[in-house]
Amino acid sequence: MLVILLALLFSATPAHADPGDLDPSFGTGGVARVAIGGGGLGAATAGVVQADGKVVTVGRSDRGDFAIARFRADGTVDPSFSGDGRLTLSFGGGESVSAVAQQPDGKLVVAGYSGCRPIVMRLTTTGEVDPGFAFDGSVGPCAAARLLALQDDGKVLVAGREGLYAWVVRRLLPSGAPDPGFGNSGVASSYVGLYAWAAAIAVDSAGRILLAGDDGTRPAVLRLAADGQRDASFGASGVWSPLSNWNADARSVAPGPNGTVLVGVQFTDGQSPNAMLRLTGAGGLDFTYSGDGLATLHSGAVPDKLVASADGRVLFADSQHVGRVSASGAVESITRAFTSGSGALALIEGGRVVRAAERGLGFFAATVNAAGAVSDVVTASSPVLDGATMLPRDVLPVGDGMVVAGGSGSDGRTGVALARLDQDGEPRWSRVDMDLGQYFGAAAAPDGSVAVISSTLGQPYALTRYSPGGERLGSVPLDHSASAVAVQPDGRVLVAGTEFLPEQLQIALHVVRYTADGELDPTFSGDGDFEHRLPIPSGAWWVANGLAVQPDGKVVVAGAYTDMLVLRLTADGELDPAFSGDGVATGLGWSERERLYNAWSVAALDGGGLALDTPAYPVRLRDDGAIDRSFVSDLFGSPSSRPGADGRLVVSQRVANTDRMLFRRLNPDGSLDPAFGVRELAVGEVVAMAPASGGAMLFASADDGDLIVRRLLGGGAIPSARAVLRDFSFTTVAEGNGGEQVVPVTFDLAQAWPQDVTFRLSAGGTARRGEDYRLGADVVTIPAGQTRATVPVTVLGDTADEGDETVRLTATAVTPNLRVLAYSGTSQVQITDEAGDDGPVPTPTATPDPTVTPEPTATATASPDPTATATATASPGPTATATATATASPDPTASPGPTPTASPLPGIVTPTPSPRPDYSGALKALKLPRLTARGGAVTFTVKPVGTTLTVTLRSRGRKPVVYGRGSGTRRITVRLNAAGRKAARRTLKVDVVLSAGAAKRTVAATIRGR
Secondary structure, eight states, X not given: OOOOOOOOOSOOOOSSOOTTSBOTTTTBTTEEEEEOOOOEEOEEEEEEEOTTSOEEEEEEOTTSOEEEEEEOTTSOBOTTSTTTSEEEEOSSSOEEEEEEEEOTTSOEEEEEEETTEEEEEEEOTTSOBOTTOOOOTTSSOGGGGSEEEEOTTSOEEEEEEETTTEEEEEEEOTTSSBOTTSTBTTEEEEEOOTTOEEEEEEEOTTSOEEEEEESSSSEEEEEEOTTSSBOTTSTBTTEEOOSSOOOEEEEEEEEOGGGOEEEEEEEOSSSSOEEEEEEOTTSSBOTTSTTXXXXXXXXXXXXXXXXXXXXXXXXXXXXXXXXXXXXXXXXXXEEEOOSSOOOOEEEETTTEEEEEOSSBSOEEEEEEOTTSOEEEEEEOOOOEEOOOOOOEEEEEEETTEEEEEEOXXXXXXXXXXXXXXXXXXXXXXXXXXXXXXXXXXXXXXXXXOEEEEEEOTTSOOEEEEEOTTSOEEEEEEOSSOOOEEEEOTTSOEEEEEEEEETTTTEEEEEEEEEOTTSOBOTTSTTTSEEEEEEEOOSSOOOOEEEEEEOTTSOEEEEEESSSEEEEEEOTTSSBOTTTTTTSEEESOEEETTEEOOOOSEEEEOTTSSXXXXXXXXXXXXXXXXXXXXXXXXXXXXXXXXXXXTTSOEEEEEEOTTSSEEEEEEEXXXXXXXXXXXXXXXXXXXOEEEEEOGGGOEEEEEEETTEEEEEEEOOOOOOOOOOOOEEEEOOEEEEOOSSSEEEEEEEEEESSOOSSOEEEEEEEESSSOBTTTEEESOSEEEEOTTOOEEEEEEEEEOOOXXXXXXXXXXXXXXXXXXXXXXXXXXXXXXXXXXXXXXXXXOOOOOOOOOTTOOOOOOOOEEOOOOTXXXXXXXXXXXXXXXXXXXXXXXXXXXXXXOOOOOOOOOOBBOOOOOOOOOOOHHHHHHOOOOOEEEETTEEEEEOOOOSSOEEEEEEEOSSSOOEEEEEEESSEEEEEOOHXXXXXXXXXXXXEEEEEETTEEEEEEEEEEEO
């Protein structure tokens, strides 16, 4: 049985609460906490031996908190530290402690991070957080607090990696504030190399800072002056790395005698022995050290930690070995102090080595005497820390409260956890059933009873019912896999899943209905089991992800097949012909080049229609199964949404690489609701949400071993709808070696609007306006009642060898109250170069290239004006002086408006050509990151080359197949076409063609499917 606890996670909610604020009437300050028990050991990551012989280890508990323990020299827990020898601290989730150091006064400085927020704090000698040290952790990336060093003057150095390129060092005053005399306002950032990683930090007697690690391919050592500037007298502009390509990493660093630098190096080629090397004060190998600058360690020992004595001798250690190297570079001894294991190390001069425990916060210690023998070994016990066991998956609203359903545990176990709370957040009951195995979904009836689907290893899926009071009523085995469940108002239960039929080469989608007592319902599809068969597609075959019951009793199933698949059944279990003609909607999307490939969940809207979560953005379907073009989401990038009773969606999105979520609300037209704002909460690994009464939303997550439920207030006025510029055509055309080609670029509204919608065009890209193309208009108007306008782009042919070029067009608002989104206001014309071909100029065409998908673009909307007169206009830009034609095609769902007529448009004043920059050197130096396909796209970040970079992914071979193209200056998204998506389901070897201006480069790469 679970123990019920309440705890205050956030500061008190103010008396005046706005939409999106935590509800002060719910739980404690908007938060209800339900303990779910469990236990586990922490994991130690670093340690330090105090001057009095006591050992401090730091790490992370299983529940994700900062964890610190102190032991006496004999290995017993020190009760004078934080009352019981241990201290755990939570900063919102995702904590990790990286380093610890002791000040001369005995206080401890600890560094780590929470999510992507660096944490640096100081503890008193009795294990309490020191209020006199206040570090602002609002700045810095995730990996910026991995290393720690203390200066003699009490200042604190915190270091790590920033982005993919630089090592960053922060210097803090003894108060914790940034040191204004160091670097740039306390921060020194130095480029070392792509994927460079800093592994160790030290300070020499002159106050210079030493960082060691690798530059992405070779070991590297960076030296900074005392003010944070790169020390130009050391190596090459402050950095030493070997001239040849060593397959090695620098693992440790320490100042040696007479300004030398000692570095522990681990070779990663599987052949070369590890080594201790010494650098001169000028940053070159010291050939007086072992004859060539390297002391070879043939035993397999890794110099993870090292301490240099005043006489130049070095004590080094790894998780098993301890060794000494003489001042001349001769290996004196290497002893195996520990028989197995790994963990963080601490060394003190004189031969004492301490290794933190792999699990828990204990440690192993040994003293190595002058002859190299182990003289004593101490093994400390590990304090047991509470740890989270169950993680919530669903919030199920019921008439007088809610039920929170749990899933798999962080300790590898699986089971079902349920808890019932009242409307005010007070818990009624809770339970955990470990015998039910892996949790797959749950649904609640209005009376508070709950249906859960789960599966244990080697056993069939099961449907388990619980009473409103939490009593387990019984289970029913299922004949196929189950992935979604729903409960009808009358208590009957629906389960959706799939069955693999290899002999028939088919997949069967099942929707099964059970009566309230667990029997198959023969009034549904004749025998209680609706089956819809589909041929097995190439690749993944999972289908059913979401299940919903509409207010009229119809049943909707949504998921993925070859693309997004949505089925609707009548209340008696037959395909509904009023939905998409035959009950099955597929091929859904805003256009052929923007198809939707998966639905993660589906919800029935009170006013009719459906809300779907897709990997790209939330969408709505009308009641007939067509895309609802009155709704266009402002949010992209895999959001998860839940509809409220007022037609608005509340959307959650995870902050990358953190345990934090952003919560926002979308109005009925898809625009962001500014009254709700952006709410950021620490939610741990899993978050579930559901609507509550009054437009409020409930969010469940795991924290500190408990289930946490928060309620955010709803309410607020709903603004009027606005028009949406939904599509902006993307075209590819061959340039030719002379003459002109007219390429029409079209602009489409999602639906006709009673007011003219006007926007201005700006042109960029690698092609030069007036030299490579002319733009037919700088201002575009889509007339009232119409959905389309067309602007001609005239491509000018020549025989110059220019490489492929782009005309990048961006739409911005002119009409008052026009909003611009991120994915429809930008498009481009791709001009492929045919230099040297003297054949005829091809016939002008404007066929969209199916292999090319634009980057996310912007969308324009305008408030409707029912009294507006329908006219078609095109205003000239500041330099325009040519003619073109504008046409408009009506939206079949909209009332017809006046047909636009051709209007004279001013043309172009050709600018004086200027010399083109050469980007070949930048392309040659460009390093590609690891490529991973997610959601039908490959997105990566590169170092800017000074202009727009166009990327083409294609197969290798004599007849390469293009998988997709994209462009950008730093962050580039290549959306894969059908061939690319199919190929990316496995590890895929490709040629990456990079184009910048007239320069081109082809790089072989591997794409990993995800």
